[in-house]
Each structure stands twice: as C-alpha cells, then as structure tokens.
Amino acid sequence: MADRQRMNIFLDSLYRGNSALLENMEKEAHRADVPVIRKGTQSVMRMLLALKKPVEVLEIGTAVGFSAVFILQNSDAHVTTIENYAPRIAAAKENFRRAGVENRVTFLTGDAQNILPGLAGSYDFVFMDAAKGQYSTFLPQVMRLLSPGGVLVTDNVLQEGEILESHYAVERRNRTIYKRMREYLREITEDPRLVTAVIETGDGMAVSVKTGMEPDRAKPEESRNAAPVTSGTIGAAACVKHVDGSDTADSV
Numbered sequence: 001m002a003d004r005q006r007m008n009i010f011l012d013s014l015y016r017g018n019s020a021l022l023e024n025m026e027k028e029a030h031r032a033d034v035p036v037i038r039k040g041t042q043s044v045m046r047m048l049l050a051l052k053k054p055v056e057v058l059e060i061g062t063a064v065g066f067s068a069v070f071i072l073q074n075s076d077a078h079v080t081t082i083e084n085y086a087p088r089i090a091a092a093k094e095n096f097r098r099a100g101v102e103n104r105v106t107f108l109t110g111d112a113q114n115i116l117p118g119l120a121g122s123y124d125f126v127f128m129d130a131a132k133g134q135y136s137t138f139l140p141q142v143m144r145l146l147s148p149g150g151v152l153v154t155d156n157v158l159q160e161g162e163i164l165e166s167h168y169a170v171e172r173r174n175r176t177i178y179k180r181m182r183e184y185l186r187e188i189t190e191d192p193r194l195v196t197a198v199i200e201t202g203d204g205m206a207v208s209v210k211t212g213m214e215p216d217r218a219k220p221e222e223s224r225n226a227a228p229v230t231s232g233t234i235g236a237a238a239c240v241k242h243v244d245g246s247d248t249a250d251s252v
C-alpha cells in the first residue's frame, strides 16, 4: 500500500495545523499509546464544525480530551464528553485545565451505556468514538438525543480496511467487532431518519445527518404527514441534566 501511504503523507501536508497545546497533547497521546483522531479525521471534523456551528456537542469516548479540546477550539460549542477509564479521566481533566476550557466542558465519568439513558435535552453534534463493538448499543440513545438536522460523526468504522474482508479472513479475536461494525454501518446507512456518507479517511469515518424523518418513510406519499422538522435550537442547561433531574457532571 505504498501509494496509500504516500497519499496520506501528501494529504497530511495540506492540513491546517492545530494550536501549540493541541500539538503537544497529540504528541503526548502518541507517546502514551492513547488513540486520538487522526489528521484526516481532524480535517473533516474541522470542516463539519465550521459548517454546522454546533451549540451542544456530545462526545462518547474522551480518552485524554484531545478531540474534545479540538472541538472546543474549532467551534463555540459546549461539549459533554463521556469516559470510563480512570487513568484517562485524570489525564483529560488535567488537559481541560491546561486548555482553560473547564467552563465549556461537562465531563461525565462512567460507562456510556449507563450514562446515555439518563441524559436529557438535545445535541446538534454527536461524536461517537468509544468501544467500536458498542456503537449499535449506543445508537438508539444517540438518536434520541440528536436534534433534527443534527450531525452524528462515527470514527474508526473501516477498521484499517479489515471491514471489507470476508468473515473468514478476519482474525478470530477481531470477528465480533468486525461483525458489529458491519451491522452498525448497515443501521446508519439504512435508517430512513439518517443520511449517511462513509468517508475513507483516517480509520474511516461515517458522517450522518438526522433528517427528522420518521421510520414510516417507506409508506406511500399520501399516507405520510409532513415530518415535523423542529428547530435545532438547544437549551444548554437541559443538555447536562439527567432524566431524573440529577446532574452527575464531574467538575473538571
């Protein structure tokens, strides 16, 4: 794949750089073997943030906070981000402090599977970047929380190209994730409420827009009422509250 490597190097040379702090965070993450969004993914994210101008962003998978700080430095949004791995939680808190963004971040610590059902309000941009095998589990909650017109970005969907292999060509230990990612890609490309493009950049990213269309889209035209497309305006306070009224935000 020499051509692919050369193409990536060429494309990386075209990307606009980040702030000194982000460059440092990225280097530190690479040294510590912490995964962070790749240059190509950053480039598409930066463009999407400029286009969408989100107000409330939900991120599933903070790691050490690189992508959260990236989003904050490339938009005026507030970010709610979820992480469950203690050493990374501590590092992310420190990075949010270093970046001076604590007042624009709600950091929820724990398993997203437990946290998502408790969130209320709506988000106009969701970044899904946690355990790949769990994306389908998170999807119903993400759809509930994503506002009409909202953008869902999912990272790592092509799994270094392994996604296109036959089931038998995939190493046995990777087969569950492979199967689940294929199912997830089917879900987001076939769901009538979403318009999705799968982009071959970074480790593969899927960009979906929630149209507001309900799943009865398949019905004949005359039997459908116009889908209610409501404004994407968001109540900031509601976004950080849990359904039961509690607020488990961890101060950063």
Ligand SMILES: C[S@@+](CC[C@H](N)C(=O)[O-])C[C@H]1O[C@@H](n2cnc3c(N)ncnc32)[C@H](O)[C@@H]1O
Pocket (backbone or CB within 6 Å): 035, 036, 037, 060, 061, 062, 063, 064, 065, 066, 067, 068, 082, 083, 084, 085, 088, 110, 111, 112, 113, 129, 130, 131, 134
């Ligand atoms: C690929 S890393 C996130 C990278 C980060 N978005 C960035 O680009 O800077 C995925 C993170 O999701 C976390 N994670 C995985 N499954 C999770 C879950 N169910 N709930 C919360 N965090 C989870 C992992 O601990 C890991 O730190």
